[in-house]
Amino acid sequence: MAATEVLPMEHATPRLKINRIGLWLFFLSETMLFAGVLTTRFSLLGTEVHEEVSQTIGLVITAILLASSYTAFRAEHAAHHGDQAEMVKYLSLTLLLGFVFVAGVAYEWIEAFDAFPPSTEFGTVFFTMTGIHAFHVLTGLIFLGLLWNNARRGRYADNAWPVEAGVKYWHFVDVVWVFFYPALYLI
Amino acid sequence: MTIVRGAIGGVAGYILGAALLMSIRAAAGSRAWEVESVTAGAWLFALTGWLLGVGVWRYWARPWFGKKEQVYTTTGWRRYFDFDTDHKVIGIQYLVSFLALFFMAGLFAMVMRYELMGVGEDVLDADQYNSLMSLHGTMMVFVAVAATVGAFGNYVVPIMIGADDMAYPKLNALSFWLVPPVLVALTASFFSGGYDTGWTGYAPLSVQSDVGGLFFNLAFFTLGLSSIVGALNIIVTVVTMRAQGMTWFRLPIFVWSIFITSILSLIFTQFIGLAMLMVVLDRTAGTIFFDPASGGEPLLYQHVFWFYSHPAVYIMILPAFGITLEIVSHFTRKPLFAYKWAVGGLLGIMGMSSVVWAHHMFTSGMAEALRKPFLASTEMISIPTGFIFLSALGTLWMGKIRYTVPMLFALGVLFNFLIGGITGVFLADVPVDIQLQDTYFVVAHFHYVILGGGIFGLFAAIYYWFPKMTGRMMNDRLGKLHFWWMMIGFNATFLPMFSLGLQGMNRRIADYTPDLADANRAVSMGGFFLGTSFVVFLYNFLKSWARGPVAPSNPWGARTLEWQIPSPPPHENFEVPPVVLADPYGYGEPDSIHADLGVTQSESIEEGVEA
Amino acid sequence: MGEEDRNNSSKRLLVVGLIWLVATVLAVIAVAAIQWHPFAASREAEITDDAFDLLLLFAAPVFTFVLVVGGYTLVRDRDRGTGADGAPIRTNRLFIGTWVVITTALSVLIVITPGFTGLDELRAEPEPDLIIDVRAERWNWAYTYAESGVETQGTLMLPIDRRILFRISSTDVIHSFWIPAFRIKKDAVPGQITTTMVTAEVLGSFDNQDEMRVQCAELCGVGHARMFTGVTVVEQAEFDAWLAAAGG
Ligand code: HEA
Ligand code: HEA
Ligand code: CUA
Ligand SMILES: [Cu+2]
Secondary structure (H helix, E strand, O other), rough: OOOOOOOOOOOOHHHHHHHHHHHHHHHHHHHHHHHHHHHHHHHOOOOEEEEEEEEOHHHHHHHHHHHHHHHHHHHHHHOOOOOOHHHHHHHHHHHHHHHHHHHHHHHHHHHHHHHHHOHHHHHHHHHHHHHHHHHHHHHHHHHHHHHHHHHOOOOOOOOOOOHHHHHHHHHHHHHHHHHHHHHHHOO | HHHHHHHHHHHHHHHHHHHHHHHHHHOOOOOOOOHHHHHHHHHHHHHHHHHHHHHHHHHHHHHHHHOOOOOOOHHHHHHHHHHOHHHHHHHHHHHHHHHHHHHHHHHHHHHHHHHOOOOOOOOOHHHHHHHHHHHHHHHHHHHHHHHHHHHHHEEEEEEEEOOOOOOOOHHHHHHHHHHHHHHHHHHHHHHHOOOOOOOOOOOOHHOOOOHHHHHHHHHHHHHHHHHHHHHHHHHHHHHHHHEOOOOOOHHOHHHHHHHHHHHHHHHHHHHHHHHHHHHHHHOOOOOOOOOHHOOOHHHHHHHHHHHHHHHHHHHHHHHHHHHHHHHHHHHHHOOOOHHHHHHHHHHHHHHHHHHHHHOOOOOOOOOHHHHHHHHHHHHOOHHHHHHEEEEEEEHHOOOEOOOOHHHHOOOOOOHHHHHHHHHHHHHHHHHHHHHHHOEEHHHHHHHHHHHHHHHHHHHHHHHHHHHHOOOOOOOHHHHHHHHHHHHHHHHHHHHHHHHHHHHEOOOOOOOOHHHHHHHHHHHHHHHOOOOOHHHHHHHHHHHHHHHEEEEOOOOOOOOOOOHHOOOOOOOOOOOOOOOOOOOOOOOOOOOOOOOEEOHHHHHHHHHHHHH | OOOOOHHHHHHHHHHHHHHHHHHHHHHHHHHHHHHOOOOOOOOOHHHHHHHHHHHHHHHHHHHHHHHHHHHHHHHHOOOOOOOOOOOOOOOOOHHHHHHHHHHHHHHHHHHHHHHHHHHHHHHOOOOOOOEEEEEOOOEEEEEEOOOOEEEEEEEEEOOOOOEEEEEEEOOOOOEEEEEOOOOOOEEEEEEEEEEEEEEEOOOOOOOOOOOOOEEOOOOOOOOOOHHHEEEEOOOOOHHHHHHOOOOO
């Protein structure tokens, strides 16, 4: 019999690595959804964009979302360095920016309802794309909110993974918007 | 209790979601209550409530709120009704749920065949027939997509790779507990008038169908969520939890098949979610994806649907291929022939499955220029599929074949799938498909591959792993009786359907031209014969589970890891983490040892072989 | 592998090869003897039926190969209670190589013929002599003869030996325009006009041939099964007379 010199099973692959792989696979799966939505958009509309979409709102909310990615990054950075106060601060900022983004989308929706309602071609695409994306932003906000709440109580002092996961997800949702924004406002 | 708590959570979630949506609707100036719009939106809330109720809150989410996690404490049979995170419990939960769904859908088929015995509409009117047919197809597709992966992907894959559980045990429980809502949606659909669109739910018909159609969309959507979550878990498990020494090319072929199936699920299931979502939006939110009058495109639905549903047919068949090769090797007492080619075949099928979807649309009115490329890619998929047969034939050749019940079913898979696969090649040929599309030739083709391949594979797996899962043996004679009964019944039912299709009988009709009456009566007779074969199975299955003779740890003398531990396996699977030394197929090679399980367990290996 | 084994295995191969040959010949004869196709009445039907027959011919050796090799070993290599293991053959370059080359070649061949060649034949002769607009609605077919503007419902009247172009549309959901005797089928998609062509080559009608019907071949609701009308093919002169009488 060969010598049995083994590590306990849990340590065959470190837990953190397992979690990271899972998260990236989840992104891969979600990417397919967003790719499908984008393809649908071009299939229905070609490269047409409705002239009544508000370029100002589009630009502003995009800038806000990108800024929130930066603050989220700072929060994660702080988490990895065990800087609780920084982390809480930047999580709050991210949450704030996230809410402003959602408010921007909501405002845009109210406007859009008259300009191009869902029963028009562009409306169908516009409401579906912003809706699916906003749904992801909202779930992201829920997670960031939980993180913020727990971070305030110092619960991530010795385990930064939840923060890392929440922030990575937030980045992912932002990257999706980087593709959606031109498809909805520019092309 | 779990289920009651879940139900309360689900109802509460529905009410909350409905209240929210109704107030938004009222604020926007539309009628507050409209069953479809409200239900579609509230479904997500109901799902969340259900999941929190069954255990996500108690066992999982509490730490998010700074509370201590409550691990499950139930024991005995109650575990199977609980949010249990043991992969072995979850495997059995999947198996039993989907077997029940299978029998239900089979009973629907019996009613359909009864209706189709004669010309005219006898017991069902056209509408009832369409609903029953649609439900039969949908439920069977759910069984084929989820039963084998859910039951055996969960139960045996972690053991086969030498792990103590899945990578994410709680996520695993979550993926199972998404199944009951699927069953609820199907039941709701049945009782709200069903839907008359077939399992493919083509728009714009599906946009116009009754409320039952909405529940079909929600059911498919929810099953999709469950598949994605489950697939992710299996992929991570196989990538990260393999025992020391378990290299990629030492993996049992069944693990490969489940792994590749899971990759397909993870990537493509999103598209069925998207297809269902677009239909739901068209139905409830006034969007116009599929309404040509306002610029929508009906064919868009078909592209998105088949972009998932073609890969899905490989999700249905790859696990059966894995089981077949696994069983053929162990019961010919020979190494799996051309192992790497078999793996390559599975990978090749995976790679090609995303580029053939439009072979379902040759007559759909899509651009004619697309026909040739899809014809070519579809025919090419025969090549990697052939490698499975190459491996199986090579393994059988000069073996010492043992005709056990699992082996019989595995051979059944090979025979039936050969017919199904070759007739698929006929359908991929556009000139032929123009005539045969939407006829019983297609119905025969897919019953040969899904039922003859996938479901025969499922039964092979049940007979093979039953002793491991329950600790009891199934009756061999009854098993053999079931096999021959089912095999003959199956071929008697579906072989004549090829000819019916060639003679011009189209699908999805409750009534047909009189010249087809004789053949249809014969098919129905075959169908009833086939249906009754499952009585033998059920009797054997239930009786053996309750009172069968106690199974030794390795009744088949097989070499993969799950047979080296007691039946049923202890909670942690292995006392000591196993060390893998070679692939599990070293039959006839005197020095070959698959794995070292530490002292205590290697004793039980020897016991098992003798038993 | 000892000398004896090797002889043994080449003998096996010879036997299997012979059985396979015989089985293939028998299968081909059987395939040729069976009447696979229903009543055929168009140029397109010949192309389609020929393609099917050719595929049967290709399928026969593949089918018999798997059955004969599998069947032979299943009978010969049963374990007779010895409990022994089989020979540890993990690979065989010749067998694998041959398999890969032949299945690949066969697949490519099938793509070319009857695949591409059949499609090209179907698409040849694109100039129509007669254009008919087909409108599908739940659960009816309506036909407009484009030149004369005559609109009819019920039986579809067609002249023999003329190239006919159908322009198909739908007013509600998806239907499919299928004439089994002609082996043509094309979906009627709302918001889109799809086309298909046919040359009828045999006189006949629904009264004596069930396949002479326009059958809806895409599930379209309750009336789907009953959404069919007869097809009648007549001589050109008779067709002209009918068209004139119908108001052309
Ligand atoms: C388990 C599920 C499963 C599997 C594995 C397959 C496998 C295949 N299917 Fe099938 N198919 C379905 C399930 C499946 N199908 C379903 C459910 C439908 C109907 C959907 C609906 O409309 O409701 C359908 C419909 C369907 C159509 C559309 C018919 C129509 O509606 O007009 C087509 C057309 O191309 C097709 C082709 C094929 C081909 C070429 C394969 C190939 O993968 C088969 C390859 C296998 C072999 C060829 C045999 C083994 C190979 C060898 C021994 C090597 C040597 C062989 C050669 C060189 C030829 N299938
Ligand atoms: C896994 C896939 C699967 C399986 C196993 C089956 C099994 C069967 N199918 Fe089905 N079928 C489909 C998938 C499947 N089918 C799909 C996808 C469609 C297309 C739908 C569409 O067009 O949209 C279809 C369509 C379909 C049609 C065409 C309908 C039409 O187009 O109008 C027919 C017609 O005969 C048919 C028949 C049968 C029969 C007789 C069985 C038999 O094998 C059933 C055997 C019987 C049983 C399994 C019942 C046994 C039960 C008992 C013995 C009692 C036990 C009792 C309790 C537990 C209470 N099926
Ligand atoms: Cu019209 Cu079916
Ligand atoms: Cu397909």
